[in-house]
Amino acid sequence: MSKAVRTAADEIWKNRVEKINVELFTLTYGSVVSQLCRDLNNNYCEVNKQLEIMGENIGVRLIEDFLARTGAGRCNSFKETGEIISKVGFKIFLNIVPQVTNWTDNGKQFSLVFDENPLAEFVELPDDGKAVKELWYSNVLCGVLKGALQMVQLDVDVSFVSDVLRGHDQTEIKLRLIRYLKDEIPAGED
Amino acid sequence: MIYSLWIFDRHCIIQQDPKAARPLVGGGTVNLNNDIDSAKLLFGALFSLRNIASKLTSNVNIIDNTSSDLDFQKQNYLRSFATQNYRAHYFETLSGLKFVLLTDPSIQDMQKHLHEIYTNFYVEYVAKNALSPVDFKPGELIGSEKFINSVDSYILSLSVT
Amino acid sequence: MTIYSLYILNKAGGLIYQQDYNPGLLKLSANDYLVLAGTIHGVHAIASKITPFSLRDDSAAAGQSLLNTNSFLNHPLPVNYTSNKTGLNFIQTDFFNIYLFQSLTGIKFILVTSPNGVLSNNLTNAELILRKIYIIFSDYVMKNPFYNLEMPIRCELFDLKTTQLLKPV
Numbered sequence: 318m319s320k321a322v323r324t325a326a327d328e329i330w331k332n333r334v335e336k337i338n339v340e341l342f343t344l345t346y347g348s349v350v351s352q353l354c355r356d357l358n359n360n361y362c363e364v365n366k367q368l369e370i371m372g373e374n375i376g377v378r379l380i381e382d383f384l385a386r387t388g389a390g391r392c393n394s395f396k397e398t399g400e401i402i403s404k405v406g407f408k409i410f411l412n413i414v415p416q417v418t419n420w421t422d423n424g425k426q427f428s429l430v431f432d433e434n435p436l437a438e439f440v441e442l443p444d445d446g447k448a449v450k451e452l453w454y455s456n457v458l459c460g461v462l463k464g465a466l467q468m469v470q471l472d473v474d475v476s477f478v479s480d481v482l483r484g485h486d487q488t489e490i491k492l493r494l495i496r497y498l499k500d501e502i503p504a505g506e507d
Numbered sequence: 508m509i510y511s512l513w514i515f516d517r518h519c520i521i522q523q524d525p526k527a528a529r530p531l532v533g534g535g536t537v538n539l540n541n542d543i544d545s546a547k548l549l550f551g552a553l554f555s556l557r558n559i560a561s562k563l564t565s566n567v568n569i570i571d572n573t574s575s576d577l578d579f580q581k582q583n584y585l586r587s588f589a590t591q592n593y594r595a596h597y598f599e600t601l602s603g604l605k606f607v608l609l610t611d612p613s614i615q616d617m618q619k620h621l622h623e624i625y626t627n628f629y630v631e632y633v634a635k636n637a638l639s640p641v642d643f644k645p646g647e648l649i650g651s652e653k654f655i656n657s658v659d660s661y662i663l664s665l666s667v668t
Numbered sequence: 669m670t671i672y673s674l675y676i677l678n679k680a681g682g683l684i685y686q687q688d689y690n691p692g693l694l695k696l697s698a699n700d701y702l703v704l705a706g707t708i709h710g711v712h713a714i715a716s717k718i719t720p721f722s723l724r725d726d727s728a729a730a731g732q733s734l735l736n737t738n739s740f741l742n743h744p745l746p747v748n749y750t751s752n753k754t755g756l757n758f759i760q761t762d763f764f765n766i767y768l769f770q771s772l773t774g775i776k777f778i779l780v781t782s783p784n785g786v787l788s789n790n791l792t793n794a795e796l797i798l799r800k801i802y803i804i805f806s807d808y809v810m811k812n813p814f815y816n817l818e819m820p821i822r823c824e825l826f827d828l829k830t831t832q833l834l835k836p837v
Binding site: 379380381382384385388389390391469 | 771772802806807810811817
C-alpha cells in the first residue's frame with residue numbers, strides 16, 4: 318500500500334509541480350529568519366513564535382493546493398494522516414520524505430525524522446550562545462503543518478524535538494493530536 | 508430502489524407519511540413512520556429549492572409559436588435533487604399538492620410516475636371521494652385504504668422492474 | 669451543456685464569489701445572491717438529515733466502507749473525492765441543473781448549467797469541471813498573499829482563468 322502511495326507521489330512531483338532553484342529558496346528563507354532576528358533584537362523565543370505564525374498562514378493556504386492537486390480524501394486514522402504527510406505532502410512541496418516514527422500506544426502522537434532539510438542547507442546558527450539553545454531555525458515547518466491540519470479539522474500540536482543545527486544527532490518534529498474538531502466538519506460528512 | 512413517498516398539501520401538512528417500501532421484502536408500512544421532523548425538514552428543503560428555481564428564472568419568457576401574440580411566462584419547476592445516497596423526485600400540481608419520492612440515486616426520472624400517482628390514484632380515490640377532506644387539518648392523514656393499497660402496489664411494481 | 673454561472677461559498681455559507689458566464693439566468697441584486705447562497709448552504713446540510721430510514725441504520729457501515737474504498741492509500745492517483753458524502757450534490761429543475769462540490773476544508777463550489785443531456789454523463793462532466801475550478805482556486809486565490817481567507821474573492825487572475833475555462837471563445 319505504501320509503495321503505491323510513494324509512486325503516486327513521485328508521479329505528482331515529476332509532472333504536476335513547478336520547480337525552482339533550491340538555492341534561491343534556501344537563501345530567501347535564510348534572509349527571512351535573519352531579518353526577523355535583527356528586527357526582534359535576537360529574542361529567539363519571539364522569532365520562533367513569529368516563524369510559527371508565518372507557517373500557519375502558509376499552511377491554511379497550502380492545504381487547498383494539496384487537496385486540489387492530489388484529490389486526496391479524508392484519512393481513516395491519524396496513522397494514515399502521518400503517512401500521507403510524510404510521503405505525499407513533504408514529497409510534493411519539498412521533495413523530501415521524512416520518516417514516520419515513535420508512534421505512541423494510543424496512536425495519537427508520532428515523530429517525523431528528517432535526514433535532510435532544504436531550508437537549512439549551508440546554515441550555521443550564530444555564535445552568541447543563545448541561538449544554539451533557543452532558536453528553532455525551521456520552525457516555519459511546524460506552523461505549516463499546524464495550519465494545514467487545522468483546516469481539515471484536526472487540532473494538532475507540532476513542535477521541534479531536536480535539530481542538527483543545534484548540534485543534535487537528527488532533526489525531529491513531534492506531532493501530537495489534541496482532538497478532532499468535530500463541530501467544524503462541513504455538513505454532509507459522517 | 509424506492510425508499511419512500513411523501514405527499515404534502517398546499518398548507519404544508521403531511522397527508523401521507525413515508526412508507527419505507529423495500530421491494531425485496533415486499534409490502535410497505537403506511538403512516539407508521541410518523542417522523543414529523545423528517546417531514547418538516549424535507550418540506551423546508553423543497554420550499555427553499557423551489558424559491559431558488561423561480562428566483563433565478565422568473566423572467567424567462569417562452570414564446571409559444573402556436574399563439575404568436577402571447578408571451579407565456581413559464582414557471583421554473585423543481586424536478587429533483589440528489590445526494591450521494593438518495594435522490595428525491597418532486598412533482599407539484601397547480602393546486603399546491605406536492606408529491607415527493609425518495610429513491611436511490613441511479614434512478615433518473617420519475618416525473619411521469621409521480622404524475623401517474625396523482626392522476627390515477629390521488630384524483631380517483633381522494634379528490635373524488637366526497638367524504639375525504641380537501642383541506643386536511645394538521646395531523647390528519649389520508650385514510651382511504653383503496654388509495655393506500657393501490658399506491659402500494661403501483662410502487663412495488665415499479666421497484667421490481 | 670452550457671454553463672450559466674459559478675458561485676463559491678466559504679465555510680460559513682457566505683457567498684465569496686459569483687460570476688455569470690453565459691446568459692440564461694436572471695440578474696439579481698447582490699443581496700439576492702447572498703440570500704441564494706445562504707439558502708443553498710442550508711439545504712445542503714438539511715439534505716443529509718433526510719436520508720431515508722432504510723439507509724440510516726446502515727449509514728455507519730456504509731460510511732465506513734465508502735471511506736475505506738475512497739481512501740487515498742487505495743487510490744493514490746487523484747480521485748474525484750468530494751467531501752460531500754451525505755450532503756446535497758445535485759439539483760434539477762426545468763431550466764437549469766445545479767452541481768455542488770465541497771472540499772475537505774468546507775469551501776463549496778456551485779455550478780449552474782443548462783439542463784440538457786444524459787444525466788450521468790453530465791454529472792461526471794460537471795464534477796471534472798468543478799475539480800478544475802478547485803485547482804484554479806487553490807492556485808490563484810489561496811496563493812495570493814493579499815487574499816484574506818473566507819473573504820470575498822477579488823483576484824483578477826482567478827477571474828481570468830475561470831473565464832478561460834468556463835467560457836471558451
